[in-house]
Amino acid sequence: MSEYQVNDKGYYGNFGGAYVPEMLYPNVEELQQQYLQIIQRSDFREEFDQLLRDYVGRPSPLYFAKRLSERYNANIFLKREDLNHTGAHKINNTIGQILLAERLGKKRIIAETGAGQHGVATATVCALKGLQCVVYMGAIDIERQAPNVARMKMMGAEVIAATSGSRTLKDATNEALRDWINNPVDTHYIIGSVVGPHPYPDMVARFQSVISAETRKQLLEKTGRETPDYALACVGGGSNAAGMFYHFLDEPSVSLVAVEAAGKGVHSGESAATTVLGREGVLHGSRSIVMQTDDGQVVEPYSISAGLDYPGIGPQHAWLHKTGRATYACITDDEAMRAGLLLTRLEGIIPAIESAHALAQLEKMVFKGGENVVVCLSGRGDKDLDNYMKYFGF
Amino acid sequence: MNRINELFASNGDRRILSIYFTAGYPALDSTLAIAETLEKAGADFLEIGFPYSDPVADGPVIQHSSEVALRNGMTLQRLFEQLSNLRKHVSIPVLLMGYVNPVLQYGVERFCQSCSDVGVDGVIVPDLPMYEYEELYRPVFETNGLSNIFLVTPQTSEARIRKIDELSNGFIYLLSSSATTGKNLSVSERTEAYFSRIQAMQLKNPVVIGFGISDRGTFLRATDYADGAIVGSAFVKLLGEADYMERIPEFIRQLKD
Structure with missing residues (x-):
């Protein structure tokens, strides 16, 4: 085990962990217990590799x-x-996570986005798989990034403006987490970067x-x-x-x-x-x-x-x-x-x-x-x- | 035994009412006066929220109160200064509630010490992981006589609830549903089944239900299944009104009788 990779408790040295309120604990725990097992399965590997090759290029x-x-x-x-x-590069991760979400039986996908690249990559894989997609985006970013908002909408995603706080990426992430708290059973949250509670940083890094x-x-x-x-x-x-x-x-x-x-x-x-x-x-x-x-x-x-x-x-x-x-x-x-x-x-x-x-x-x-x-x-x-x-x- | 333990030990069949409000809202120095008024009006214990910039478990009402409180200049340091005379004015149990990052920056040990110095009885930090509390912080909480309160949701497994019961020493905070704060409680058959399931577990700690308790009806329904209930967003909403201080007694009266 590399000293630079996540340990079995979800930490990199003293960093990482899962600082989530109890409302998110079952969702995060489900991922912690299942992500490695699922993404190492041959049916997952085959579909992931095939989509990266034929769909992503x-x-x-x-x-x-x-x-x-x-x-x-x-x-x-x-x-x-x-x-x-x-x-x-965002699509590498969203392909991986949509295949995981499918295997977890999730019906609804949420994501946060700043400039809109991760939002577009998420809306894309949701269209590909026919899953409902909700993207949270800061109200200010929605104004600044109109073409990406249009792409997400064209692919059938609902784009919801985050109007709290500074109305940018940080607040879009807060809104996505709130959505997940309120929809704990049927929803998977596709985080776009190597941030968030364990196992997200490791999972996203593996897909990337x-x-x-x-x-x-x-x-x-x-x-x-x-x-x-x-x-x-x-x-x-x-x-x-x-x-x-x-x-x-x-x-x-x-x-x-x-x-x-x-x-x-x-x-x-x-x-x-x-x-x-x-x-x-x-x-x-x-x-x-x-x-x-x-x-x-x-x-x-x-x-x-x-x-x-x-x-x-x-x-x-x-x-x-x-x-x-x-x-x-x-x-x-x-x-x-x-x-x-x-x-x-x-x-x-x-x-x-x-x-x-x-x-x-x-x-x-x-x-x-x-x-x-x-x-x-x-x-x-x-x-x-x-x-x-x-x-x-x- | 701190004040929380004494309250529940002596309550008998009474339905316990707790009120949550955000420190520094609506005004920087309103905290202590609100606490005092709540006690006189009949609240049984208080949860004082310390604000955070990114309150992911909170709905719009408490988010707004946190933003205003931060703009007003509220910090943990200020809050402890304001609470330095707490026990001259307030005798019911008081808990502090908030997110883990401000506590980490203040220093966990120093935070517990400050709580103890001003007479705070317990702490609710929903995003402090249970295993970190157990591995790192439990002794310092206990030395300072603080109850660390854990949350339980409809999705929390029975094994985890047992573990929480074992680690708790004040009460267990039962969420009426998996939701952010400020949603209305609708007691469906499923909620009742969940409340009954918890009741049947015969936990050693008292159970207090929170999230979605906004009026007499929801308060009564919740306390049919638990020792008490917590009103948060509905009260914070009242604090947004110009004459909130005069209206607090009526707000508490309509909840309790």
Whole structure:
């Protein structure tokens, strides 16, 4: 058992656990007792693999970015999660969870979403399986992300505005948890990131681990080695990073670099750099690092990218941070936007602003030449065109 | 024996009424005056909520009161300051109720000590896991004479209820349904079967029913099956009215007789 994976009590070191009120305990306990058994069954594996292949379009390519490599003096490979159906890595998890929900006999699916990518990925698998779908989304995000709201509705999902608190992702998550409390028997909650009570962080990481499983094979073909020197990914809650790191955690030769959003500057008061600004605490059912006041009230984060705009990180990330297994860096809005444009101009790929944070970290790294670097390109930038246009004044 | 144990030991056939309200709502310094008025009006014990930014188990009424309380500047530190004279004004049992994160930031040991210093008798922290209480915190609760109250829902298994009964030393908080706070109690055959099932388990701790108790009718129906019942959202709603202080006695009277 890896010291970086969840233990049998649901903890990563002192992080994780299941801090849920009794009303949620039976739901969470049912998942804890059944998730491993179900996802290791052959009927599950076969359907999961088949859908990832034929429906999502996996394996996603590992692309050697030649011009980017020349610029940074290293071999830069992009793991192209942006080419997945629905445009991001989120679908890996929703496919896994919908198959689990089916096997648990659930009839109704709920989800939270920030920018709408996880909401769309959830609405997609619900349409695929003919299950009722309710997505909670902050009222402010509904205004900001109209195209994704339209996609969810077109797929038959009901989109409910979270009007409490700051009316963004954190509050959408609260509303989804409240829905689950009120519908404890027939409903499965598809959490979109490696957050929430145990077993969610581990379950979501397992579904996303396909990213690094494929990367190993693809690297072997392209470089003759299964492992890179560096693996980079952006972190909001941290699901694409968890997937990118998963099969490299016990390979000490691989430097893992997680990139958080520094917004308008780490100490500007408008930032989502949780590992810098946060302290240990409990949010949404697990103990992790949380941005909060001295009194334990959760602080509202900021990032230009809605997918990184979360006041916590998954408990596994908190543990990787604490143990030093992974390095946590942060990138401002400006740095990310420039990196997004750079990739577009050098490689003809418009990245999601989230993924652009990981790319921007390359600017800050010094390479000797010849290192193999994998960057998780977690999503495509179509959803961010308005933002890019406005920012650069196109 | 703390005040909670004494209350239930001496209650006889009386139906016990508990009232929940949020500290710092509607005004930062309203907490103690409301507690005092509730005791005079006939409430049997009190649950004072300390606010949290992300109250996932609460419906709109208590969410709103928490938001206002936080805007008013309520913190655990402030609450303990306000309660420093609690026992000069209030003699019935008082519990604090809230979410685990503010307690962790304040420090669990320090929190228990502060509760004991001001004369708080028990604590309800619904998202504090049972095994963490058992493994880490039980001694410090007990040293400070605090009852840690656990919740039971219609979905809680019998084995878990037995375990909760074993760990409890005040009362068991029975939720009328699996729901967020502020929903109305409708006693269906299923609810009655659930209440009866709990009654038949003959738990060693008294049972108090909460969630959905809003008026005389629901109070009576709940206390047919339990030692007492808790009114929360309906009372917090009253606190939103301009003349709430004058209306508290009438609110309690119509519940009790």
